[in-house]
Amino acid sequence: MREQGCIRSAGMRLRPWKSGPLRAASCAREEGVAFRPRVPPGLKPLQFLSAQRGAEAPLFHGAVRLWAILLVALLANSAFVCAHAQVTFGRLVNSAKEPQNWMTYSGDYSGKRYSGLDQINLANARTMVAKWVYQTAATGKLETTPLVVDGILYATAQDDRAFALDARTGRPIWMYQRQVPGDIRPCCGHVNRGLAILGDKVFLGTLDAHVVALDAKTGAVVWDVVAADYRFGYSFTVAALAVKNLVVIGVSGGEYGVRGFIDAYDADTGERKWRFYTVPGPGEPGHETWEGDSWKVGGAPAWNTGTYDAATNQIFWPTGNPAPSNRGEGRAGDNLYSNSLLALNADTGKMNWYFQFTKHDEHDWDATQVPIIIDTPGGKHLIAQANRNGYFYVLDRTSGKLLSATAYGKTTWSDAKDAEGRPVANKNASPTLEGHTVCPGALGTTNFMAPTYDSQTGLFYVTARDQCDIFSTAPQPYEAGHAFYGSAYFPSEEAEPYRGFLKAIDPATGEIKWKFEHTSPTWSGVLSTAGGLVFSGDAEGNFIAFDAASGKPLWHFQMGGAVYAAPMAFAVDGKEFVAIAAGSAVYAFGLP
Amino acid sequence: MFRRWCIGIAGLVFMVAAADGQNPLAGDAKAAKAGEYEFRINCALCHGLGAHGGGRGPDLTRAVKKHTHSDADMFQVISNGIPGTAMPANGTNGQGVGMTDEEIWQIITYIRSQEVKAPAQPLGNASHGKELFYGDANCSMCHMVAGKGGRLGPELTGVGGSRTRGAIIDSVRNPSRRLAWGLTEATKEFPQEYESVTVVTADGKKITGVTLNEDSFSVQIMDAGEHIHLLEKDKLQSFQKSRESAMPKYDVEVLSDKELEDIVAYLISVGAK
Numbered sequence: 020m021r022e023q024g025c026i027r028s029a030g031m032r033l034r035p036w037k038s039g040p041l042r043a044a045s046c047a048r049e050e051g052v053a054f055r056p057r058v059p060p061g062l063k064p065l066q067f068l069s070a071q072r073g074a075e076a077p078l079f080h081g082a083v084r085l086w087a088i089l090l091v092a093l094l095a096n097s098a099f100v101c102a103h104a105q106v107t108f109g110r111l112v113n114s115a116k117e118p119q120n121w122m123t124y125s126g127d128y129s130g131k132r133y134s135g136l137d138q139i140n141l142a143n144a145r146t147m148v149a150k151w152v153y154q155t156a157a158t159g160k161l162e163t164t165p166l167v168v169d170g171i172l173y174a175t176a177q178d179d180r181a182f183a184l185d186a187r188t189g190r191p192i193w194m195y196q197r198q199v200p201g202d203i204r205p206c207c208g209h210v211n212r213g214l215a216i217l218g219d220k221v222f223l224g225t226l227d228a229h230v231v232a233l234d235a236k237t238g239a240v241v242w243d244v245v246a247a248d249y250r251f252g253y254s255f256t257v258a259a260l261a262v263k264n265l266v267v268i269g270v271s272g273g274e275y276g277v278r279g280f281i282d283a284y285d286a287d288t289g290e291r292k293w294r295f296y297t298v299p300g301p302g303e304p305g306h307e308t309w310e311g312d313s314w315k316v317g318g319a320p321a322w323n324t325g326t327y328d329a330a331t332n333q334i335f336w337p338t339g340n341p342a343p344s345n346r347g348e349g350r351a352g353d354n355l356y357s358n359s360l361l362a363l364n365a366d367t368g369k370m371n372w373y374f375q376f377t378k379h380d381e382h383d384w385d386a387t388q389v390p391i392i393i394d395t396p397g398g399k400h401l402i403a404q405a406n407r408n409g410y411f412y413v414l415d416r417t418s419g420k421l422l423s424a425t426a427y428g429k430t431t432w433s434d435a436k437d438a439e440g441r442p443v444a445n446k447n448a449s450p451t452l453e454g455h456t457v458c459p460g461a462l463g464t465t466n467f468m469a470p471t472y473d474s475q476t477g478l479f480y481v482t483a484r485d486q487c488d489i490f491s492t493a494p495q496p497y498e499a500g501h502a503f504y505g506s507a508y509f510p511s512e513e514a515e516p517y518r519g520f521l522k523a524i525d526p527a528t529g530e531i532k533w534k535f536e537h538t539s540p541t542w543s544g545v546l547s548t549a550g551g552l553v554f555s556g557d558a559e560g561n562f563i564a565f566d567a568a569s570g571k572p573l574w575h576f577q578m579g580g581a582v583y584a585a586p587m588a589f590a591v592d593g594k595e596f597v598a599i600a601a602g603s604a605v606y607a608f609g610l611p
Numbered sequence: 612m613f614r615r616w617c618i619g620i621a622g623l624v625f626m627v628a629a630a631d632g633q634n635p636l637a638g639d640a641k642a643a644k645a646g647e648y649e650f651r652i653n654c655a656l657c658h659g660l661g662a663h664g665g666g667r668g669p670d671l672t673r674a675v676k677k678h679t680h681s682d683a684d685m686f687q688v689i690s691n692g693i694p695g696t697a698m699p700a701n702g703t704n705g706q707g708v709g710m711t712d713e714e715i716w717q718i719i720t721y722i723r724s725q726e727v728k729a730p731a732q733p734l735g736n737a738s739h740g741k742e743l744f745y746g747d748a749n750c751s752m753c754h755m756v757a758g759k760g761g762r763l764g765p766e767l768t769g770v771g772g773s774r775t776r777g778a779i780i781d782s783v784r785n786p787s788r789r790l791a792w793g794l795t796e797a798t799k800e801f802p803q804e805y806e807s808v809t810v811v812t813a814d815g816k817k818i819t820g821v822t823l824n825e826d827s828f829s830v831q832i833m834d835a836g837e838h839i840h841l842l843e844k845d846k847l848q849s850f851q852k853s854r855e856s857a858m859p860k861y862d863v864e865v866l867s868d869k870e871l872e873d874i875v876a877y878l879i880s881v882g883a884k
C-alpha cells in the first residue's frame with residue numbers, strides 16, 4: 020500500500036510541472052499493487068479500484084452503485100497529485116485494476132479497448148457534454164489513441180508530434196515536434212496512432228523509421244534509434260506496445276516493397292533486443308513460399324499494435340500485405356508470413372505459431388487489425404480478429420488453430436474453405452489487366468480502426484464497410500523507395516454506394532447481433548465501457564454513444580471533423596471522461 | 612547498374628527537355644506503355660481506366676483540355692496540381708515521394724496516345740444547345756451554368772470539361788442510374804449526392820426535395836421552390852430517401868438525339884474553355 024504517499028489536497032490544481040522528484044517518487048507504485056484510495060469506515064464493500072476486482076467485472080455493480088457514486092463525489096473534492104508515477108510492467112499487466120488510467124493503445128494487453136468505468140452509463144449518457152478540446156495545429160488525419168496515466172494525457176498528431184496534457188483541462192504540459200525529413204515515404208498520410216508508456220518514458224515510432232523515447236515529464240528525447248532506412252519506404256505509424264522492459268513495434272511500408280519486421284527495444288537504452296522478420300530469409304522456414312528473390316521486397320509490414328498474454332508470455336502481432344500489394348505475379352506461393360497472426364515469445368521474438376488469414380493476397384488485405392484475446396467462461400483461450408478480407412476469425416490462441424471464420428460484410432472473393440476451415444480465394448478473385456470487381460474493396464471490410472470486445476455483453480464490436488472495387492493489374496518493376504503496388508484499384512462507378520456500419524458480432528457464432536448504419540463509411544475505432552455503452556465516431560464528425568446491447572444511439576456530439584481515431588476512457592478526480600481525436604483536435608467528454 | 616546509368620542519362624535529357632518544355636519521350640510507344648501502368652497506379656482513381664474520366668477527374672482523352680494544352684502545361688499540372696480543384700501536386704497526397712520526371716513524361720506520352728485513339732465526336736450545334744438549355748428543354752429550371760439557372764440540380768458550368776460526352780448523355784437519358792458526385796468516397800469533400808427525399812415534420816408538414824447534406828442525426832433539404840430546410844431527424848414523423856433522381860428521364864421522345872447532342876456541345880463549349 021503506497022497510496023499514503025500520494026499527496027491529496029482538496030481543490031488543488033494538478034500542476035505536475037511543479038511536482039519535484041520527491042513528490043513524484045512518493046506516488047510511485049510497486050509492481051502489481053493496485054492503487055487503493057483511502058475508504059472511509061462504513062464504505063468497505065465498495066472496493067473502489069480494488070485489486071479484488073476481477074479483470075472482466077464491471078467497476079460498480081448495481082447494488083453498490085449508489086455507494087460508488089457517493090464515493091466518486093467524495094473523491095471529486097480531493098485532487099490527487101500523483102502525476103508521473105512510474106508505469107511498471109506490473110501495472111500494465113494489471114491495468115484492469117486501475118480503470119481510471121489507459122496505459123496501452125488498446126487500454127489493456129488483451130486488446131479489448133474496454134473501460135471498466137461506468138460513471139457514464141445507460142442512464143446518463145444522454146447528458147454528456149464536451150469538457151475540453153485540444154487543437155493540435157496539425158493538418159490532416161489524426162489516428163491517435165491517447166494514453167492517460169495518473170491525470171496526464173499523452174497523445175500524438177501529424178508529422179510525429181507528441182504531447183502531454185492535463186487530462187482534466189486539456190491544457191498542454193509539453194510538446195515534442197520531430198523534424199521529419201521532407202522525403203519520407205508514408206503510405207497514407209503523415210499519421211501516428213499513439214504512444215507506449217513504461218517507467219518514466221513514452222515511446223514514439225516515427226515516420227522516418229526511428230524509435231524515440233521521450234521523458235514523460237518533459238517530452239525531452241531520452242534516446243533515439245534508427246530501426247531502418249526510411250528512404251527505402253520504411254516508416255512507423257503504429258503505437259508501440261511496452262512489454263516487460265521492451266518496446267515492441269512493427270514497421271510500415273507494404274506499399275514500398277520493404278521486408279517487414281517486428282522489433283523489440285530495451286526501454287532504458289534503446290538497444291534492439293530482437294527482430295522478427297515477417298518475410299523469412301534463405302534457410303528459414305517459410306522462405307520457400309516466395310518465388311525467386313521476391314522475398315527481398317516481400318512487404319508483410321506490421322503496422323498495427325498487437326496484444327500480449329502475460330500467462331504464456333506471448334505477443335500476438337498481426338501482419339500486412341505481401342508486396343506488390345495487388346499483383347501476385349512474380350511472387351508465387353503463400354507468401355508467409357504476410358497477412359498472418361504471429362505468436363511470438365516476448366523475450367526472444369521466436370515464433371511459436373502463425374496463422375495466415377489470406378494466402379498469396381492480391382487485394383491489399385492487410386491482416387493488421389487488432390487481435391483481441393478472449394477467455395470464455397468455459398475456459399477457452401481464444402483470440403479473435405475481424406479481418407480486412409471480410410471474415411471474422413476465432414482461433415485457439417494456445418495453438419493457433421482456426422476455430423471459425425464467418426463473413427461479417429459483403430464478400431465475393433471466396434466461396435469455399437480449406438481443410439482447416441480457412442476461406443480460400445475463388446478463381447475470379449485475382450485482379451486482371453482490364454480490371455474487375457471484387458468485394459470487399461482494397462480498403463477492406465474493416466481496416467486499422469480499432470475494434471472492442473465487451474465482456475458484459477460478450478460481443479465484439481467493429482467498424483465495417485460494404486464496398487467493392489475494380490482491381491486492375493499492371494506490371495511494375497521494383498525501384499527502391501518508390502511506390503510498389505504493382506497495380507491499381509479504384510471504385511467501380513457501377514457499384515452500389517459505399518455503406519458503413521458499426522456491427523456487433525457474437526464471437527461464439529459469428530452472428531451479427533445488431534448493426535448501426537452510418538450515413539457513410541467511417542474510419543473510427545470503437546470503445547466499450549462498463550456503463551453498458553459503446554462509443555464510436557463517424558465521417559461526418561459525430562461522436563456517438565450507443566447502447567451496447569441494442570445498438571441504439573443515445574447521444575451524439577458534432578466535432579466538426581471526420582474521425583480516423585479510436586476512442587478511450589479515463590477518470591481524473593473520480594470523474595469519468597471519454598476522449599477521441601477528430602479533425603485536428605482531441606476532444607474529451609464527460610457528465611455535466 | 613544499367614538501370615541507374617539509364618536513369619542518369621535520361622535525367623540529363625529531361626533537364627534539357629524541361630528547359631524548352633518538350634516531352635523527351637513524345638511518340639515513344641514503349642514510354643506510352645510504361646505510362647499506361649503509371650497512369651493506372653497514380654491517376655486512374657480519379658481519371659478512370661483508359662483516361663476516360665472517372666468519379667471526379669475529367670476525361671483526358673479529349674484533345675482539347677481545360678487546363679492543359681502543351682505537354683509542358685501537362686507536366687506543370689501533374690507536378691504542381693491545380694489549386695482550387697481536387698487535382699493534387701505530385702507527391703503531396705501523403706503517399707510518399709511521387710513520380711519521377713521520367714514517369715510524368717511517360718504518363719503524358721500515354722495520354723497523348725489515348726487522344727489519338729479517341730474517335731472524333733461529331734459535335735452538335737452549341738448555340739442551339741444553349742437555346743434548348745434555357746428554353747424548351749427546361750434544363751435551366753434546375754441547373755445553373757455560369758451564374759444563370761436553377762439550384763435544385765448540380766451546377767453545370769464545368770461539367771463539359773470534367774465529364775465525357777457519354778457520361779453527360781447517360782445522365783440525361785438515365786438520371787437515376789448514377790446520381791451526381793459523391794457516389795464514391797474519393798469525392799467525400801463534395802458530399803452532395805442530390806438524393807431525392809421526402810419527410811414529414813412533427814407538425815405534419817410534408818417536404819419533398821433533394822438532400823444538400825446529411826449525417827446520422829440531421830439533414831439539409833432543398834425543395835422545388837429552392838427553400839432550404841434544416842431538419843433534425845429525430846423530430847421528424849418520417850424520413851424517406853431515394854436514389855431515384857428528382858430529375859425527369861429525358862428519353863428520345865422528349866429530347867431527340869440531335870437536340871441532346873446540341874446541349875452537350877453547349878456544355879462542352881462552356882466547360883472545356
